[in-house]
Amino acid sequence: MSTGDNKTAEQDVNTTYAAEGEQAAEQQEAVDQDSQAEVSEETKEVSELETARVQAEENYQRLLRVQADFDNFRRRARAEKEDFAKYASLKLIEQLLPIVDNFDRALSSSKETKDFDALVKGLDMTYRGIDQLLTAEGLKPIDSVGQPFNPEFHQAVMQVESEEHEEGIVVEELQKGYILKDKVIRPAMVKVSV
Helix, strand or coil: CCHHHHHHHHHHHHHHHHHHHHHHHHHHHHHHHHHHHHHHHHHHHHHHHHHHHHHHHHHHHHHHHHHHHHHHHHHHHHHHHHHHHHCCCHHHHHHHHHHHHHHHHHHHHHHHHCCHHHHHHHHHHHHHHHHHHHHHCCEEECCCCCCECCCCCEEEEEEECCCCCCCCEEEEEEECCEEECCEEEECEEEEEEC
């Protein structure tokens, strides 16, 4: 082989080595990029996982606060309900107090003067005051006499023969019945014709 051929062969070998080196460098660069991509993806997954953990902790803390708020609300509502039940009659009692005072004055006055007409007048005024108060609260008496017997409003305690009334008509009321707003709180005790 001649020197020129050696140089050409050397150049070919150098070119081949250079090409292989470039190829190896490209492969190394590709591997480095893949490694960086994997590391970047792992970092991204770790970051997403950490974000999810933080959000889960925030949601858990929020749940605990809402649960505590609900427990406080329930306790407060129970206390308000107990207070309401305890003092439900307060308004009615406040309205009854002047009537009780009038009743007391009527009794005291009649004892001192022995004036029974004044006592009757005082009792009548007291009764009218109570009646007005109960009517204002929605209490109505049940009209019974002369009405057909209705088991929703009447409680028959006796049956009597009557030529004036046809069968099933209330002839006499023994005890008044009352309706509070739309609810019967006491049916009237009545005698019914047969």
